[in-house]
Amino acid sequence: MTMTDPVADLLTRLRNANSAHHDSVTLPSSKLKTHIAEILQQEGYIAGWETSDARVGKNLTLTLKYGPNRERSIAGIKRVSKPGLRVYAKSTELPTVLGGLGVAILSTSSGLLTDRQAEQKGVGGEVLAYVW
Numbered sequence: 001m002t003m004t005d006p007v008a009d010l011l012t013r014l015r016n017a018n019s020a021h022h023d024s025v026t027l028p029s030s031k032l033k034t035h036i037a038e039i040l041q042q043e044g045y046i047a048g049w050e051t052s053d054a055r056v057g058k059n060l061t062l063t064l065k066y067g068p069n070r071e072r073s074i075a076g077i078k079r080v081s082k083p084g085l086r087v088y089a090k091s092t093e094l095p096t097v098l099g100g101l102g103v104a105i106l107s108t109s110s111g112l113l114t115d116r117q118a119e120q121k122g123v124g125g126e127v128l129a130y131v132w
Contacts (some may be wrong), residue, residue: 015074
């Protein structure tokens with residue numbers, strides 16, 4: 001069966017594994033998902049990620065990150081632009097998450113960027129998700 005929104009699937013699996021205190025989560029891989037994983041690792045929300053061969057295609061394994069007393073590093077994650085309603089942001093009207101404490105992930109003409117990186121480059125794009 002084809003999946004209509006693979007990004008939402010990634011975010012939901014990550015949210016569920018994080019709330020259940022799992023150490024890692026495995027899901028089908030794609031270029032977009034690996035770029036999202038790179039951004040999450042750069043921003044310090046996950047410990048790491050890796051791809052591996054599966055029976056069909058590849059799998060993406062995200063290693064979750066917790067504090068010393070098992071506090072979650074991801075407090076919340078929200079899908080913004082959906083297949084039924086795309087959400088775009090101009091370079092002058094980029095979203096801020098929790099007053100700059102969180103991260104907005106944008107799909108721009110320069111690739112996937114955070115809200116801060118898009119502001120530095122002066123580009124806008126589709127707002128994929130908020131992470132805080």
